[in-house]
Amino acid sequence: xxxxxxxxxxxxxxxxxxxxxxxxxxxxxxxxxxxxxxxxxxxxxxxxxxxxxxxxxxxxxxxxxxxxxxxxxxxxxxxxxxxxxxxxxxxxxxxxxxxxxxxxxxxxxxxxxxxxxxxxxxxxxxxxxxxxxxxxxxxxxxxxxxxxxxxxxxxxxxxxxxxxxxxxxxxxxxxxxxxxxxxxxxxxxxxxxxxxxxxxxxxxxxxxxxxxxxxxxxxxxxxxxxxxxxxxxxxxxxxxxxxxxxxxxxxx
Amino acid sequence: xxxxxxxxxxxxxxxxxxxxxxxxxxxxxxxxxxxxxxxxxxxxxxxxxxxxxxxxxxxxxxxxxxxxxxxxxxxxxxxxxxxxxxxxxxxxxxxxxxxxxxxxxxxxxxxxxxxxxxxxxxxxxxxxxxxxxxxxxxxxxxxxxxxxxxxxxxxxxxxxxxxxxxxxxxxxxxxxxxxxxxxxxxxxxxxxxxxxxxxxxxxxxxxxxxxxxxxxxxxxxxxxxxxxxxxxxxxxxxxxxxxxxxxxxxxxxxxxxxxxxxxxxxxxxxxxxxxxxxxxxxxxxxxxxxxxxxxxxxxxxxxxxxxxxxxxxxxxxxxxxxxxxxxxxxxxxxxxxxxxxxxxxxxxxxxxxxxxxxxxxxxx
Numbered sequence: 203x204x205x206x207x208x209x210x211x212x213x214x215x216x217x218x219x220x221x222x223x224x225x226x227x228x229x230x231x232x233x234x235x236x237x238x239x240x241x242x243x244x245x246x247x248x249x250x251x252x253x254x255x256x257x258x259x260x261x262x263x264x265x266x267x268x269x270x271x272x273x274x275x276x277x278x279x280x281x282x283x284x285x286x287x288x289x290x291x292x293x294x295x296x297x298x299x300x301x302x303x304x305x306x307x308x309x310x311x312x313x314x315x316x317x318x319x320x321x322x323x324x325x326x327x328x329x330x331x332x333x334x335x336x337x338x339x340x341x342x343x344x345x346x347x348x349x350x351x352x353x354x355x356x357x358x359x360x361x362x363x364x365x366x367x368x369x370x371x372x373x374x375x376x377x378x379x380x381x382x383x384x385x386x387x388x389x390x391x392x393x394x395x396x397x398x399x400x401x402x403x404x405x406x407x408x409x410x411x412x413x414x415x416x417x418x419x420x421x422x423x424x425x426x427x428x429x430x431x432x433x434x435x436x437x438x439x440x441x442x443x444x445x446x447x448x449x450x451x452x453x454x
Numbered sequence: 455x456x457x458x459x460x461x462x463x464x465x466x467x468x469x470x471x472x473x474x475x476x477x478x479x480x481x482x483x484x485x486x487x488x489x490x491x492x493x494x495x496x497x498x499x500x501x502x503x504x505x506x507x508x509x510x511x512x513x514x515x516x517x518x519x520x521x522x523x524x525x526x527x528x529x530x531x532x533x534x535x536x537x538x539x540x541x542x543x544x545x546x547x548x549x550x551x552x553x554x555x556x557x558x559x560x561x562x563x564x565x566x567x568x569x570x571x572x573x574x575x576x577x578x579x580x581x582x583x584x585x586x587x588x589x590x591x592x593x594x595x596x597x598x599x600x601x602x603x604x605x606x607x608x609x610x611x612x613x614x615x616x617x618x619x620x621x622x623x624x625x626x627x628x629x630x631x632x633x634x635x636x637x638x639x640x641x642x643x644x645x646x647x648x649x650x651x652x653x654x655x656x657x658x659x660x661x662x663x664x665x666x667x668x669x670x671x672x673x674x675x676x677x678x679x680x681x682x683x684x685x686x687x688x689x690x691x692x693x694x695x696x697x698x699x700x701x702x703x704x705x706x707x708x709x710x711x712x713x714x715x716x717x718x719x720x721x722x723x724x725x726x727x728x729x730x731x732x733x734x735x736x737x738x739x740x741x742x743x744x745x746x747x748x749x750x751x752x753x754x755x756x757x758x759x760x761x762x763x764x765x766x767x768x769x770x771x772x773x774x775x776x777x778x779x780x781x782x783x784x785x786x787x788x789x790x791x792x793x794x795x796x797x798x799x800x801x802x803x804x805x806x807x808x809x810x811x812x813x814x815x816x817x818x
Contacts, residue, residue, distance in 0.1 A: 255656070255659060275662045276662075278660060278661060279662045283660040285656060285660060288653035289649075289652035289654045289657065290654060291464075291465070291468060292648070293468035293472050294467070294468050298464055298467065302461070302464045305457060305464065306461075306658060306661035306662070306668075307661055307663070308456070308457045308663075
């Protein structure tokens, strides 16, 4: 199968700052692909260009078989999007929020089925703004799935969530992948990338500095003679936290 | 069309759930109406009107006796010189000078039309407006009664019986106008700047929604709300204050919707310009407050200082209030208020251009 995202020599500059400095990569159909990097590395700019929300200065990008620069509207039809720091229209219930986005795509969907998929069915009649952070991220997934997208773009999906909610969201993302949707996510949680992603690209100062499966990146580092200065812990604080508080979602 | 309808249905549902927005679009206008109307803050008692009858013929006597029959008027007969002095001392509200050639007869080509001269006291604009309106209507009735044809002075509505214009009758169209302005400017500006700031518009722009449809949904939602608001206000005015609405409700609604569209364009322009919700009230007040006072809401628009009247007469709300009031109080038709409608249309075009320049969904 051809790659579902194909990026060639992408460049974007904001005034003096070169946010993206000629990057190229591919995302294979059906994989979970992670774009990692510190804040300001150019992750969000890259994703928003691929989503047809920003114009690039140079290069090319084909997403789900569509040239993003030539037809951003068609790209939007074929992808699902979860933006960083976005919100939904106020005073709508969870179900109405899904219906609102279905109307934006001019599609008829079974809003309740989508909510069931993200384990929010029993919150269908609740006002969107009264949902917890984790619930809202799950609602956000539901709205990103209204058009049965070929690629799902998730920009820092678990930022600000508690450990239980993060794990729950990982399960949902794996479930979405298992139904054949390619997932493109950005994160700066490396454990998340290690657990979820088949391949990761690490971005720094507008460039991709590494692109491989997480295991290979780690093996390569070790092969270069790297070793952690401390003994490997057999458990960390998060393990303690989850042992004490359980894996059960708190706000579901 | 279908997309617009679906989005409108959802936006409308969200709007009706927003208690604060509903409060401002219904309770505040009702409060204004009750305070000014029920407590009769604007009550000015009677209009003291002096008549200088220089004609002393049958026609002028007939006019005088008709005027004397109107309880709102307190009539005295005196010379122009004397009355002008008293006018300047604010002891009188209005002076009517009946010219020597006064007659009620169909106009003949080439003949000059007898002119009533009406002096009004600048300091008491409400009384002057009421006085002028009463005189105009009495003239109309009189000329119709005598000539049985369209009279010299254009007859606005021949069916008017007994002029009993009270302050609430004057007030209600003004309240309608000002609330159309407030609702359209504030509701759009607050909602959309909030959506912009919180990233709602950005999220929506990540879908392939057709922007004109989304825009139309926002506009139609507010048109529905405005129509509901107008209906409730009119109902309360009719039931509680027994307000007389002389003109057609249809014409009133058409003008109200035109006014809503006009102020919506201003709301969109403001929403495009403002970067945060904090900027909205300041700018919105700057736009609406002068119109609140100078466009004839609670008092005649002539309460504005004469020096700035050429400007205040061109304010959007002035056109809206004038049209609403002429329809409601004088029974004017849409054709009669075509000047005001033209003014509204010009403002709609200006507002639309401004909104398109300042508000771009694509940018979010």
